[in-house]
Amino acid sequence: MAIGLTHYLVIGAILFSLGLYSVLTRRNAISILMGVELILNSSNINYVAFSHFSSGNVEGQVYAIFVIMLAAAEAAVGLAIVLAIFQIFHTIDVEAAETLKE
Amino acid sequence: MDIATALFYLVAIITVGSAAVVAFSRNIIYSAFSLMGTFAGVAGIYVFLGADFVAAVQLLIYVGGILVLILFAVMLTHRITDVEITNRAAGRIPALLAIGIFIFLLVQTIRETSWAKAKEILYAPTTARIGDLFLENYLLPFELASLVLLAALIGAVVLSRKELRE
Numbered sequence: 001m002a003i004g005l006t007h008y009l010v011i012g013a014i015l016f017s018l019g020l021y022s023v024l025t026r027r028n029a030i031s032i033l034m035g036v037e038l039i040l041n042s043s044n045i046n047y048v049a050f051s052h053f054s055s056g057n058v059e060g061q062v063y064a065i066f067v068i069m070l071a072a073a074e075a076a077v078g079l080a081i082v083l084a085i086f087q088i089f090h091t092i093d094v095e096a097a098e099t100l101k102e
Numbered sequence: 103m104d105i106a107t108a109l110f111y112l113v114a115i116i117t118v119g120s121a122a123v124v125a126f127s128r129n130i131i132y133s134a135f136s137l138m139g140t141f142a143g144v145a146g147i148y149v150f151l152g153a154d155f156v157a158a159v160q161l162l163i164y165v166g167g168i169l170v171l172i173l174f175a176v177m178l179t180h181r182i183t184d185v186e187i188t189n190r191a192a193g194r195i196p197a198l199l200a201i202g203i204f205i206f207l208l209v210q211t212i213r214e215t216s217w218a219k220a221k222e223i224l225y226a227p228t229t230a231r232i233g234d235l236f237l238e239n240y241l242l243p244f245e246l247a248s249l250v251l252l253a254a255l256i257g258a259v260v261l262s263r264k265e266l267r268e
Contacts, residue, residue, distance in 0.1 A: 002107075003106075003107060003110050003150070005217055006212055006213065007110070007114070008147065008151065009212040010209055010212060011114055011117065011118065011147065013205055013208040013209060013212065014118050014121070014205065015117070015118070015121050015140070015144075016208075017201040017204055017205040017208070018118075018121045018122060018124065018125040018201075019121075019125070020200075020201055020204070021125045021197055021198070021201045022124065022125045024193065024197040024200070024201075025192060025193055025194055025197045027192055028130060030130065030134075030172060030175050030176055030179065031130060031133060033172065034124055034133060034134070034137055034172065035124075035125070037137065037164075037168065037172075038121055038124060038125075038140065041140065041141070041144050041164075044144070044156075044160075045144060045147055045148075048147075048148055048151050048153045048156055049151055050217075051151075051153075052151040052152055052153065052220075052223065053217070053219065053220060053223065054217055054218045054219065054220055055218070055220060056220030056221060056222065056223070056224065057231075058153075058228050058231045058232050058235065059235060059239075061153050061155065061156050061228060061232055062232055062235050062236065062240055064153075064156050065155075065156060065159055065232070066243060066247065068156075068159055068160065068163050068164070069163075069247050069250075069251065070250070071163075071164075071168065072163050072167060072168060072251075072254075073250055073251055073253075073254035074254075075167075075168045075171050075172065076171065076254050076255070076257075076258040077254050077257050077258050077261070079171050079172065079174075079175040079258075080257070080258040080259075080261035080262040081261055082175055082179065083175060083178060083179065083261075083262045084261050084262060086178070086179045087264070092179050
């Protein structure tokens with residue numbers, strides 16, 4: 001069986017599910033950010049696979065580059081927030097930062 | 103099975119396997135380092151898809167930038183000696199059930215949809231065409247991207263500096 005669009009979409013689906021599992025179960029803020037990175041990578045695989053197999057032009061790759069750029073911005077700001085939380089609460093457990101509830 | 107197919111499966115196994123370590127490892131250092139395998143494997147998948155520029159950008163930004171940022175954050179927020187309990191997870195079984203159903207539905211959808219097919223599948227250098235698109239059709243998003251990056255830069259600096267209290 002030749003490698004086709006389906007193979008790439010299945011890899012994207014598996015990566016998305018693993019990222020979703022990380023986001024759902026982790027209590028550590030950095031691990032949650034890692035899960036978000038996995039999800040963004042899986043969406044990028046889909047963009048590039050569709051641009052290669054379905055549309056035949058490179059617009060999908062342009063969108064993939066925009067997603068990579070936003071992932072970089074997200075990682076910078078997200079990790080800065082994690083460091084700020086660590087300075088205040090001395091832990092990065094996401095269940096510890098609940099001062100706003102009270 | 104020819105050699106390209108075998109290579110594809112090797113890259114796919116590396117990608118999915120290290121992503122599984124990211125999701126299931128109890129030690130956050132292992133998670134952070136196996137994220138490198140995932141990012142490099144995704145770059146390999148881009149190469150298989152004929153997207154040379156995106157593969158290079160993936161290596162530069164994810165492996166060179168985001169991964170280093172994540173490793174810095176791990177090192178700055180954990181005592182490395184008591185690393186065993188650093189990656190707590192809760193609600194594993196409902197989450198496993200949920201993503202099991204989810205992945206089943208996704209794979210069913212992927213298999214049963216008849217996706218559009220391109221007229222011809224090209225393996226040509228893409229950098230020039232991507233550059234043309236950035237400066238013609240996508241000029242406004244391209245300029246907005248630089249603004250977003252500037253805002254993220256300033257935001258990260260403001261958030262992570264130490265406040266001086268009087």
